[in-house]
Amino acid sequence: MARPEMLKLPEVLTEIKMSRAAFYRMRARGQAPRIRKLPNGELRVSRADLDAWWELCEEHAA
Template identity: 80%
Template sequence: MARPQKLKLPEVLAEIKMSRAAFYRMRARGQAPRIHKLPNGQIRVNRTDLDAWWERCEERVA
């Protein structure tokens, strides 16, 4: 079974075209994609979680 692709936060921010500050504001409101914090403090986002988040965003607009 293949492990899910994990994206670094700068990759996620570039894809969604959002600043780090805006991302953390969304996260504080519970509106950002689910993150995983590594023991070294770095943040990762599963590709599947990011795609699901995009789907939810599209549903809200439609």
């Protein structure tokens, strides 16, 4: 079974065209995609979680 694609936070921020500060404000409100913290402290977002979050954003915009 293939491992899911995990994106670094800067990659996510570039894709969603958002600043780190704005992303963390959304995260504090529970409106950001799920983040996983690695043992070394780095943050990752799975491609599946990001895609699901985009879908949810599109549903709320409609």
